[in-house]
Amino acid sequence: MPSALPTGDPAPADGSLPPPAMAELGDRPISLYLHVPFCATRCGYCDFNTYTSAELGSAPGASRTAYLAAARAELDLAAHVLGPRTVDTVFVGGGTPTLLAADELVGLLNNVRDRFTLAPGAEVTTECNPESVDEAYLNALVAGGFTRISFGMQSARPHVLKVLERRHTPGRVADVVGWARAAGFGSVSLDLIYGTPGESVDDWRASLAAALACRPDHISAYALIIEAGTRLAAQIKRGEVPPPVDDDQADFYEVADRELTATGLDWYELSNWSRPGHECRHNLAYWRGDPWWGVGPGAHSHVGGVRWWNVKHPRSYTDALRHGRSPAAAREVLxxxxxxxxxxxxxxxxxxxxxxxxxxxxxxxxxxxxxxxxxxxxxxxxxxxxxxxxxxxxxxxxxxxx
Structure with a gap:
């Protein structure tokens, strides 16, 4: 099951923020995160707030249509609370955002434009599983205003992908990166995971080499964390696969830094390397404590020292907004x-x-x-x-x- 939300204090039903938080915000621009909670399957290592069709069932309020209506309603709420506002970055994450049709994903971005001013040169990113898109889909995203895409590659080794329960074949990544370039994305990123049970240093070097052969602008490389409640955690507990070894993960990190730096990708955050000018501006906003509003089930937000988080389940999320309430589960004033x-x-x-x-x-x-x-x-x-x-x-x- 996905990880639990913190407790916090009650959040106001109208979504309002304390006057000191609004005063600190002033006329500063914000970032928007849009959480799409759907996945075709749940990977064994994942504890993100995502749901498959089997998990959601057919109950009202959990459909893709209901989610899109609720997301629009939360954007209305954000515009009401924040007032006229410029948006510097938009990041669509999940889940698998590209399980939405291309026109639905572009429609979400248009919903942002309808309520806020999208800054000139705004960074607009979507995450993407390689198996979920084709050339026409990527062309539609660029035409609709997306400027950056982040593909979940994870590994180039089939046995590593099998342990992670990732569905794409290794060669698929090179195809989708090529299509993204041809479509006109200004920045292409690849996500990698190291330290998977059964992965050797040579496996990791091969994954780095395959990623770099695609000539991405940005690479994120994360150590695998075994989260309680995931299938992978249960497999390790039963002794079916070995746990990650901290010393091995340190070796993997050093290999990554050496290989990535040698090809012109410089580290700018512990787990992120990029070519100059291709740093993820949205994530930098998080690390620098800038204001952002998170739309969607389980999404977190921060404005002026106030942090809040939405209810997790899509049905609870859509129900709150359908009844004119903020979907926030709780908040804290730091x-x-x-x-x-x-x-x-x-x-x-x-x-x-x-x-x-x-x-x-x-x-x-x-x-x-x-x-x-x-x-x-x-x-x-x-x-x-x-x-x-x-x-x-x-x-x-x-x-x-x-």
Whole structure:
């Protein structure tokens, strides 16, 4: 089952935000995340808030049509709460957004345009499973205003894809990247996973080589995390597959950084590398604490130090909006210190570094020791993780904070 939502405090039924949050927002632009909760099948490692047709059944409120109507209603709510607003980035994730028809996906973007001002040069991304699209579909997305696409490649090795329960064949990725280029996407990204049970370093090198042969603009490489409640976690518990090994994952990361950097992809966040100018601006907004509104079941939002999250199930989500209520399950108003700590947690992950001014005097005093250990480097008034520090990022933050 998907991971549980936090508890938090009650969220107002009208979706309103506290005056201090709106004052901080001012006339700043926002980012929009649109969560499409549908998948053809559930992969064994996945605990995202997604649902297959079998899981949803035929009850009213869980259909694709009902979801699209509810998403439009939440965009109406966002426009009412935020007022006239420019949107810098739009990211459609899931789930598998491309299980929607191309005109439905473009329709969602048009719904955004109807309610907000899309900034000139706005970054508009959709995630995509390679088996879910063809040339005509990708052409329709570009014609409709999508500028960036992120394909879930995960691996080039069939036995690794089998453990992950991914359905596409390895060669499919090269095809869809070629179609995306021909369609006119300005930026193409590939997602990879390393540390899958049974994956060797040579397997990982082969996946990196296959990804790089596609000449993507951006690669995300994530260590496999075994989430409780997933089929893969149950298989490991039963001894059917071995668990990931931390030392192996560190080796995989070092291989990735070396291979990606050698081909002109520079790291800009712990798990992300890109060619200059192709960093994911939407995700950078998250890491920098910028304002965003998440539309869809289980989507999270943050504006002016207020974080809230929607109910998870599509039926509950559509029911709330059908009755004129915010779909928020709960929210929290962050204290100034909580926000500061989050800045340390998130901005330390970026190659641009964490400004030393964010740290307390006692925390600043610890930086010298971290430099001596080779975990961080100082760049003017910011600290940046070294390669060794990236491998130990959680320990760096733990040792740094009061």
């Amino acid at each position: 204290s100034a210190d909580s926000r500061r700590v989050e800045r340390v947690l998130l901005e330390s992950r970026l190659s641009s570094g964490l400004p030393l001014s964010v740290l307390t005097p006692s925390e600043q005093a610890r930086v010298r020791d971290l430099v001596a250990r080779g975990w961080v480097a100082l760049n003017e008034d910011a600290l940046t993780l070294t390669l060794q520090g990236r491998l130990l990022a959680d320990a760096v933050v733990r040792d740094l904070l009061d």
